[in-house]
Amino acid sequence: MARSKSSLTQVLLSWYSQNGRQLPWRKTKDPYAIWISEIMLQQTRAEVVIPYYERFLQAFPTVQALAQAPLDTVLRLWEGLGYYSRARNLHRAAKQIVRHGGTFPRDAKEWKELPGIGPYTAAALAAIVNGQDAIALDANLLRVGARLFGERGIVTSPVVRKRIERRFLELLPPGKAGTFNQALMDLGATVCLPRNPRCEACPLRRFCVAQATGQQEKIPVRARRRVRPHKQFIAAVLQDERGRLLLVRQADRGIWGGLWTLPYVEARSWREARPKLEAITGTRMKRTAGRSPYSITHTFTHFTATYTAIPAIPTTRVRHGRWVRPEQPNLAVPVPHRKLLQAFSRGGFGAIPHARTPSNP
């Protein structure tokens, strides 16, 4: 057992030195830059993160620069990346770090005290930045570990997570936690894939219980997925005399917290939506004659949504929100609303088909 353990680790590290991914945040030892990367990488694949990471570090090269920036500027650079509480927590944490003289945490326990840093990120940063022996148990390590150790329980359950972490901890080469964790991540991302794992290319093949028993497609075992509900939303496209559209800022919590959207509510008809939209914008409004609504659907993790944008005109002074040019709002706008703005700026949804006016859009 002792022999296979050390040889497993050696094979893994050797494979990593030849086949590891070249990622921008692996070229630096700056705790600030690595911290930014880890937050962006939460629930987000590395390829998606790369351009965001580059732009973000260019805009905010230091933790001081980030701490001094307005939240709206930070959210602008996060636009499209999702899970926007990450950006709000990042901004809060930057202020905390600067208040502590700009010194970064020295171990996992200190990292975890910052907002937006949970068990995984604390372990990853402790290992990569501080060289501390820790297991950064992300989805990759969970999947690799479940297959490698032949774990038959539901992988997301606390018991199974603990079991896999303990097994990896036994294999961890002291002082090399950063490399060890990232080697396992890369193995999960490029070889030990969720579907159709490339076992023929796996350096750990001869150590893998799932491979030996032919169960690599059945492991990891996941909890049953719930059905995804469908929700309908109505958005008002209020236009001023200069052709600008009204956006409102979402509160700093909940979906799209801190971002700017068309005024919208969950509703199935204009009749139902209008009073609520009037409350949000602080104005009375009526539908624009001759303009048709425009709908898009968007799938979230927990529900599917249809957003119907309805052109309308304010009939009293508008008290809330900000007028923006739809082709360049210069504010952080979530993807579905950005699509609505783009569709409108490319022709304003067109005219209502004269044969049949949708009464219940």
Add this chain to the structure above:
DNA sequence: AAGGCGGGGAA
């Protein structure tokens, strides 16, 4: 322990 929270890429 469970649910809310984005968006995109791959099969």
Add this chain to the structure above:
DNA sequence: TTCCCAGCCTT
């Protein structure tokens, strides 16, 4: 279409 990703926070 469905799955799932370098998870965290609140309840």
